[in-house]
Amino acid sequence: MNTGLCFLMAAKRCEIAELAQLARTSELVNTTGRLVHALQRERGLSNLYLAAADTPPAPHLQVALATQVEESRAMEQALRQGFNELDTERLQRGHGARLFSRIAYVLHGLDALPRLRQLVAGRTWNAQQATAAYVKLLAGLLSVVFEAADSAHDPEVSRALVALFNLMQGKEFAGQERATGSALFAAGRAQATAQQHLLHLIDSQERCLQVFSDFASPDVHALARQQENAHDLAELERLRRIVCTAPDGGALDRTLSPTWFECCTRRMDELRALEERLAQNLETLCKTQMAAAQRELRAWEALQAAPHVAPDLVANPQGDFFETPSNGHHTPFGPLPQAVAQGGPAVSDRPQAPQVSRSVLELVHEQSQRLQAMAAELDTVRASLNERKLIERAKGLLMAHRQLGEDEAHKLLRQTAMAQNRRIVDVAEALLSMANVLPPTAR
Amino acid sequence: MNTGLCFLMAAKRCEIAELAQLARTSELVNTTGRLVHALQRERGLSNLYLAAADTPPAPHLQVALATQVEESRAMEQALRQGFNELDTERLQRGHGARLFSRIAYVLHGLDALPRLRQLVAGRTWNAQQATAAYVKLLAGLLSVVFEAADSAHDPEVSRALVALFNLMQGKEFAGQERATGSALFAAGRAQATAQQHLLHLIDSQERCLQVFSDFASPDVHALARQQENAHDLAELERLRRIVCTAPDGGALDRTLSPTWFECCTRRMDELRALEERLAQNLETLCKTQMAAAQRELRAWEALQAAPHVAPDLVANPQGDFFETPSNGHHTPFGPLPQAVAQGGPAVSDRPQAPQVSRSVLELVHEQSQRLQAMAAELDTVRASLNERKLIERAKGLLMAHRQLGEDEAHKLLRQTAMAQNRRIVDVAEALLSMANVLPPTAR
Numbered sequence: 001m002n003t004g005l006c007f008l009m010a011a012k013r014c015e016i017a018e019l020a021q022l023a024r025t026s027e028l029v030n031t032t033g034r035l036v037h038a039l040q041r042e043r044g045l046s047n048l049y050l051a052a053a054d055t056p057p058a059p060h061l062q063v064a065l066a067t068q069v070e071e072s073r074a075m076e077q078a079l080r081q082g083f084n085e086l087d088t089e090r091l092q093r094g095h096g097a098r099l100f101s102r103i104a105y106v107l108h109g110l111d112a113l114p115r116l117r118q119l120v121a122g123r124t125w126n127a128q129q130a131t132a133a134y135v136k137l138l139a140g141l142l143s144v145v146f147e148a149a150d151s152a153h154d155p156e157v158s159r160a161l162v163a164l165f166n167l168m169q170g171k172e173f174a175g176q177e178r179a180t181g182s183a184l185f186a187a188g189r190a191q192a193t194a195q196q197h198l199l200h201l202i203d204s205q206e207r208c209l210q211v212f213s214d215f216a217s218p219d220v221h222a223l224a225r226q227q228e229n230a231h232d233l234a235e236l237e238r239l240r241r242i243v244c245t246a247p248d249g250g251a252l253d254r255t256l257s258p259t260w261f262e263c264c265t266r267r268m269d270e271l272r273a274l275e276e277r278l279a280q281n282l283e284t285l286c287k288t289q290m291a292a293a294q295r296e297l298r299a300w301e302a303l304q305a306a307p308h309v310a311p312d313l314v315a316n317p318q319g320d321f322f323e324t325p326s327n328g329h330h331t332p333f334g335p336l337p338q339a340v341a342q343g344g345p346a347v348s349d350r351p352q353a354p355q356v357s358r359s360v361l362e363l364v365h366e367q368s369q370r371l372q373a374m375a376a377e378l379d380t381v382r383a384s385l386n387e388r389k390l391i392e393r394a395k396g397l398l399m400a401h402r403q404l405g406e407d408e409a410h411k412l413l414r415q416t417a418m419a420q421n422r423r424i425v426d427v428a429e430a431l432l433s434m435a436n437v438l439p440p441t442a443r
Numbered sequence: 444m445n446t447g448l449c450f451l452m453a454a455k456r457c458e459i460a461e462l463a464q465l466a467r468t469s470e471l472v473n474t475t476g477r478l479v480h481a482l483q484r485e486r487g488l489s490n491l492y493l494a495a496a497d498t499p500p501a502p503h504l505q506v507a508l509a510t511q512v513e514e515s516r517a518m519e520q521a522l523r524q525g526f527n528e529l530d531t532e533r534l535q536r537g538h539g540a541r542l543f544s545r546i547a548y549v550l551h552g553l554d555a556l557p558r559l560r561q562l563v564a565g566r567t568w569n570a571q572q573a574t575a576a577y578v579k580l581l582a583g584l585l586s587v588v589f590e591a592a593d594s595a596h597d598p599e600v601s602r603a604l605v606a607l608f609n610l611m612q613g614k615e616f617a618g619q620e621r622a623t624g625s626a627l628f629a630a631g632r633a634q635a636t637a638q639q640h641l642l643h644l645i646d647s648q649e650r651c652l653q654v655f656s657d658f659a660s661p662d663v664h665a666l667a668r669q670q671e672n673a674h675d676l677a678e679l680e681r682l683r684r685i686v687c688t689a690p691d692g693g694a695l696d697r698t699l700s701p702t703w704f705e706c707c708t709r710r711m712d713e714l715r716a717l718e719e720r721l722a723q724n725l726e727t728l729c730k731t732q733m734a735a736a737q738r739e740l741r742a743w744e745a746l747q748a749a750p751h752v753a754p755d756l757v758a759n760p761q762g763d764f765f766e767t768p769s770n771g772h773h774t775p776f777g778p779l780p781q782a783v784a785q786g787g788p789a790v791s792d793r794p795q796a797p798q799v800s801r802s803v804l805e806l807v808h809e810q811s812q813r814l815q816a817m818a819a820e821l822d823t824v825r826a827s828l829n830e831r832k833l834i835e836r837a838k839g840l841l842m843a844h845r846q847l848g849e850d851e852a853h854k855l856l857r858q859t860a861m862a863q864n865r866r867i868v869d870v871a872e873a874l875l876s877m878a879n880v881l882p883p884t885a886r
Contacts, residue, residue: 097461
């Protein structure tokens with residue numbers, strides 16, 4: 001016969017299993033972050049390699065790109081290994097479905113990487129095409145991290161994952177900013193659409209980094225302050241001003257292209273260092289939370305096994321449940337049974353069971369309150385992920401109603417936002433609120 | 444090596460496991476509904492039994508109560524059995540923790556039932572005390588149903604569970620209305636606080652039944668219309684008017700007490716019939732969804748096993764991923780590989796693999812879109828559960844800050860709402876928005 005205490009322990013085991021799963025997912029997120037960084041460098045070098053298509057590629061660039069491709073390959077192998085080690089049989093709940101779908105998508109992108117590299121090496125594609133392809137694959141990789149952040153049930157872990165995801169997403173916008181700016185400087189001519197895109201990338205980047213900052217722990221903030229180089233920041237802002245304010249069709253100083261690239265690269269490397277720290281913290285956090293939950297579970301097991309206490313606690317909890325409290329005590333379950341409140345001499349010999357002097361009903365109550373508080377905090381943390389979800393949904397709506405591909409749908413959203421000088425998320429929200437008045441899906 | 448298709452299948456297996464779990468949970472919800480109904484009847488009969496404390500209890504009432512207690516016991520055994528059959532080892536994710544905590548709480552309440560029945564049989568407690576005790580236990584049982592509704596990842600199942608939970612909660616408010624009204628009529632004297640409580644119960648009841656109605660399927664609506672007895676409804680409203688509008692301290696016709704009780708009871712039996720239908724539909728729905736998911740999984744397995752198609756589909760999906768669509772086709776993944784789009788002669792022999800003429804990447808894409816649409820719909824459905832969560836959270840806040848028990852916290856919320864003529868949920872929301880300005884927890 002399952003007693004209340006058995007179900008209390010089952011609840012705790014659920015929490016522990018969830019934390020163990022989170023620890024594994026966090027490892028995967030960390031590996032994903034390394035591949036993302038390698039591919040961002042590869043994208044940057046490919047851009048430089050493709051930029052001056054009218055001259056033979058500089059040998060040092062060829063070497064740098066080849067070296068970077070090797071590094072990306074190693075990171076890719078590590079991530080594929082990580083995917084393979086995922087226990088797809090045990091991760092069997094609703095959320096796993098979304099994570100696995102994202103992984104399936106990413107695997108297709110990774111399979112197609114060799115072909116992309118051929119197209120770059122042979123200069124078959126131009127810088128813009130290559131950038132778009134890398135952006136697509138990186139978006140897939142980031143969506144794996146997003147699902148991980150969205151799946152955590154522990155609010156503290158969720159908080160760390162949300163910080164990490166936003167940092168990674170912000171860094172990816174910084175990478176796209178680097179690519180777009182490099183291309184503009186290299187072309188030697190300002191172009192209004194690209195400039196607007198650049199401003200949007202800066203804006204999206206800053207919003208991501210703001211969320212990261214809101215959720216990051218004090219030690220990460222300290223590291224960020226320590227790393228911050230005012231000179232570099234000023235240089236970046238100066239270059240941003242130059243590239244963004246030039247009149248459409250006006251000249252841009254081509255020689256600033258490498259300066260821009262290096263300045264952006266330093267910034268991305270700094271962000272990567274923060275990412276490493278966050279990933280470490282996340283690992284530690286999972287372990288700490290799991291250890292605490294396990295300690296509590298062991299204490300309850302001891303409680304159940306304690307022969308002197310068990311009869312009162314486990315088999316005879318009646319009388320508490322319906323009683324109204326007589327002493328203003330905070331528990332709604334009334335005064336504790338005498339034997340339990342005082343503890344027997346045998347009980348004090350069991351330091352491993354600190355809860356021994358409280359009733360099981362009180363434990364049940366505390367556990368419920370704690371789970372509820374956790375759920376409330378979790379809702380707050382996850383709210384910061386809603387922005388992305390709104391955009392994804394609006395994209396889905398456009399794809400269904402206007403027969404667009406995913407890229408086209410995103411482009412349409414972005415262009416509408418730029419034309420109306422609004423944020424993409426606001427356009428997405430407006431679109432979704434109009435969903436009812438749209439004609440039914442044509443398909 | 445895990446390919447994209449493997450992860451696609453893993454995602455589908457997650458969905459199937461989730462649906463299987465939902466089917467088991469739904470069974471438990473159904474069993475819970477039966478016990479709730481039995482205990483509501485037991486509460487009603489106990490009320491009548493305790494009402495006329497100055498005269499010896501009527502023998503027919505004693506018999507009816509004893510019979511009902513027997514029925515409740517049988518339902519309780521069935522539910523305990525259901526709890527025991529829960530696979531607490533496999534239900535190992537964040538959500539299980541909340542469900543199991545609720546079950547632990549309920550088990551304590553069930554353990555305390557015999558004592559409550561003694562207190563009723565010996566007329567040690569009055570009707571109000573006994574009602575409060577039954578209300579507490581029933582609230583625990585309903586919270587099990589709430590967690591089940593809140594845990595479903597399939598929007599259609601979630602919709603059915605939300606309808607069922609709101610119907611059950613509405614019916615419980617109807618039960619409390621019956622008890623409060625009976626006590627007022629039996630006392631023969633109107634009392635303002637009880638009258639206000641009655642109005643609140645009617646209001647809460649109607650809001651629950653509105654949500655139920657919003658989420659119920661057409662056949663349930665049809666059954667509701669078919670059952671509806673305009674004469675009974677008019678009678679209930681007439682009695683409500685009488686009991687609610689009498690001036691504080693004014694006389695009430697004692698002989699209307701049994702009329703009121705029977706009128707309310709007929710209504711609750713009607714609601715119970717709707718509940719049965721909803722529970723049946725839920726069972727069918729889980730089975731249908733599971734069968735569909737399994738069919739799809741089998742089709743994919745066939746796809747993977749098909750030797751003529753597999754090389755193109757599984758091992759060589761490159762070239763699609765980064766290609767921009769050239770033909771305005773709705774997939775963002777470009778034209779299908781020739782061999783796949785046309786299908787070989789061997790392929791047409793395999794009717795069990797209908798997806799054979801589409802690329803795996805397209806499947807991945809469709810699956811992602813579907814999961815995302817499901818998540819969006821799920822958010823909409825679950826929003827209707829937020830009201831209850833807000834109230835729970837506000838209660839938790841009061842318990843922590845004012846050192847109140849759960850019952851007292853709920854009472855305080857309810858009284859504040861009554862005094863300010865606002866809904867409890869509005870008071871809860873106002874309280875939560877003030878959480879930051881409250882003094883830190885005293886504990």
